[in-house]
Amino acid sequence: MFGQLPNCIPSPSWWQLIRWIADPLGFQDQYSRKYGDIFTMWLNPLRPYVLISNPQAIQEIFSQDSKFTIGGGNILAEPLVGQNSLMLLDGDRHRRERKLLMPPFHGDRMLIYSQQICQVAEQVASQWQVGQVFVARTAMQKISLEIILQVVFGLSEGKRYRQLKPLLTNWINMTDSPLRSSMLFLQVLQKDWGTWTPWGRMKQRQRQIHELLQAEIEERRTQDSTGRTDVLNLMMAVRDEDGQAMTDTEIRDELLTLLLAGHETTATTLAWALYEIHRQPYVREKLLHELDSLGSDSLGDDSLGSQPTPLQIAQLPYLTAVCQETLRMYPVLPAVFPRIVQSPVEIAGYRFEAGTTLMPTIYLVHYREDLYPNPHQFRPERFLERQYSAFEYFPFGGGSRRCLGYAFAQLEMKLVLATILSKSQLVLAENKPVKLQRRGFTLAPMGGVRLVMTGKR
Template identity: 70%
Template sequence: MSQSPNCVTTPPWWQLVNWIADPIGFQKKYSQKYGDIFSIRLTGIGPFVIIGNPQAIQEIFSKDSQFHIGRANKLAEPLIGKNSLMLMDGDYHRRERKLLTPPFHGEKIQAYAQKIIDVTEEIANRWQIGESFIVRSTMQKVSLEIILQVVFGLSEGKRYKQIKPLLTDWLDMTDSPLRSSMLFFKFLQKDWGKWTPWGRMKQIHNKIYNLLQAEIEEKRTKIDNTGKDILSLMMAVRDEDGQAMSDAELKDELITILFAGHETTATTLSWAFYEIYRNPDVIEKLQREFYCLGENPSPMEIAKLPYLTAVCQETLRMYPVIPVTFPRIAKSPIKIAGYQFDAETTFMPSIYLVHYQEDLYPEPEQFKPQRFLERQYSPSEFFPFGGGSRRCLGYALALLEMKLVLATVISKYQLALAEDKPVKIQRRGFTLAPTGGVKVVMKGKS
């Protein structure tokens, strides 16, 4: 085997333009030409080795201690702040992850289940028979409301009314490939006041931080701070030295949760509805599964349904919200998949390339939830939430939200796609979303 993988030879500035415009098409094109491991160069960001080989990805995930991962995510710092878990490495990362884990697992997650159903019903009840609407916009409302109530502990009051439109405006500022460009080109990151995109983004960001600071301070003044929301739980945890998270850490982690949880869940739900209503057999199987639960099943009974779980998994396989996992920078020379790489080489495991491998997923362009009932996939064959030491902390909450929103809508409302045409993938910030947001029409109530 040669000492280094093939390298894409087009000019780096052109590679960056294509990576921003169509990262899926970019990977597809060059993996067909060079195989499942190849190098790219993106102007201003650097060279990367794209890895679309499950065995090589397993090697990388098992050697996470040999990489700088937080440093490789610097591109996201202007959005999520330098105190975000995503930007940390080493002991600091281990400490923060340990502090953040309890609110996202076990009984804590189950406590949020009914709230997810209530929020979904409240928003879905506004739909009118015969009217069409954009699924993604509606799912954004559902997802944002869940984050405000479950994570921030806000459901009413002045601060709730102020922060809600600000969060929506902030996330909508990168809703197309062109508007997303400012995240990749440093020269566009100039704050010349609210008349420039970056200036407006920073202005909204600061307003959100001020509101979060006020919320943290108010929670701290309450003597009996027994809030069940994630922010309250984050404020209550202590590390081994008895230290709590600082206000700066709390705010950056809240913004990270918002950024990583709100956009991604709303997008994945949009794709799920798109595929479910395109495939009559899928909706029939889901309805049969819901019917077998009887009247008023508990949220956790719904969450355990095998076919519903498979539908969520197949959606996440076909439509990864980000095309690659967190980049990893080698601390020292390293051997991966038989290739020898220098220190400071940056690897990007490709979710998309693995999720569309024919030998793993026959007919990968087809929506087939059944494949997840017939086969168990390893963490390097199916990894929509990333892998290794960087698997998304909120994955259990995200999956629970997906399942409960889908079950609530499908069992109580009759929807249909409003347009009989394929929906394309479009960049939205660092994520990928359905172009047009998936339009559906309300046919009736069950």
């Protein structure tokens, strides 16, 4: 039925699924060593998933994205984000919705948010006490959640904001370990038998979130929206070619999509960046030197001279390279969204039949020795010495599904790192290496990276 598939992993599909959930990187390493840059796993006995880490083949896939069902391949995310989520759409509806949601996360519009990003980072960092240990990932999640609440939901104060914030954090943290993440992959665990089952608790929180979002949408309808720059406002104002507005359910699903896709990912990457910056003192020194070159008081207090603009910070070459190298070594998603073949296609000399799922793997490409010598070494300089194509380096995926927030995420990372480094002196609280572990659909640092503040700058 699926024709000749490349390098099929022979172990039972249930075992492959467990490995994929518990240790997606070890699993990929093991079979790429054995089979090279294309092999087939079976997470389900009826459905082959072909993992691909050959840049040429990935280019062929990204350039033919219209031949695949991609929304359908994200069905596992539906219980979290709802069926109207951009991630689950395909075809014309996907294109329309992307066109609508893209502008706030790109170009000049994005720079409006820069001030908010720096303020939020400064406010969270100002709570750290000298000598106190804190978990970087938790602190970064506080920052990125606050930013997404302001930018997407337009919420920064009031009763609804105070209710929504802890509820969202608790809801998201329900899949913070491989074991707890397994409920997203195994339907058998998706039983809503009240609050004594993990799934039931998750669903209860989700219902509370839905109610709060619905109340916010209804209240907005009665308010004057002049001057509002948030994405919710934009979604409420938009009309399609037939003059139809988005329904409340559609708006709610997109809000949760942007929230889930947009803040966990950035928080995790920031935590890894802080880890590497403080693991290798020369990286921190180079960054500080570069930041200081922009002005005596890099960020914040303007009394000593002119304050660098967000654009100046975003253009700093070494800071950019540090963010690129972090995204290379620590891809938040082990592979891009699954691409399900609709009708037979030829990729890398193989003919793939309808129903086969193709998965370009970010992790294996980012660790190819021929592209990244000493791939396990954090070396931002490699991005200053060489340019990589969109098929050799793609932390944000590619083709028609390239991450909607890629520009926003990179701006946020640079501004948050610049703010933190210019204001505080930090060191790692522990000397031992931090490992990656599954957190929902993403990969995050085990233990979250513990840091101590040793002083203020």
